[in-house]
Amino acid sequence: MTDYPIPAMDDVELVEVLRAVADPIRLHIVGVLADGEAHPKTVDDWGVDVTKSTMSHHFKILRESGLTRTLVEGRTHCIQLRRVELDEKFPGLVDALTR
Template sequence: MIVRSLSYDQCRALFDNHQTIREKSVSSPSVDPYPTPDIERIELVEVLRALADPARLAIVRVLADGEPHAKTADVWGLGLQKSTLSHHFKTLREAGLTRTIVKGRTHEIQLRRTELDARFPGLIDSVLRG
């Protein structure tokens, strides 16, 4: 076995290189885990398809107050499994109805009410009255 001792400068250089690599990986731009389509790309057919499910319609009615709501399954009172509720949240987001807000470990969902009213005037009000 050959043991080689390193000088302080050599050890420091190894450490500095390690830190540089680590910092580069941490500071790289992250991908949005919850992409939301641009409002101009949202199609009415997709919005109506997303709203056709009673559970998703119930979610939109809760979100109509304009405030972000936690995505915790217990809060919604729909009696759905966490995975099913997550599927409904994803469908609403991909249709352009909602956005997901990440605050640390908390994920909240919010209706894109202002943007939707500009794109499809009166649609959300009609859905909520129905």
């Protein structure tokens, strides 16, 4: 059971979060995650035309920036926004990114 570490919100820097969403695909992912739900990482479901490995790369950058967490259930990995923490640390940011 692999563990996917996320940074403590105290260590999350705004400029790193911005760097994470400063990419069309990653911004789109965050837009989909705006509903707060955990979404399976299955490539087909995201409507973007890149390979598995590229998607995995984007998911990793989002996670390491502090924006998301990964939930593992068996073979299925789900990704979810860390909304509550983000709203506390960067008020209005997620809203502004996902309107």
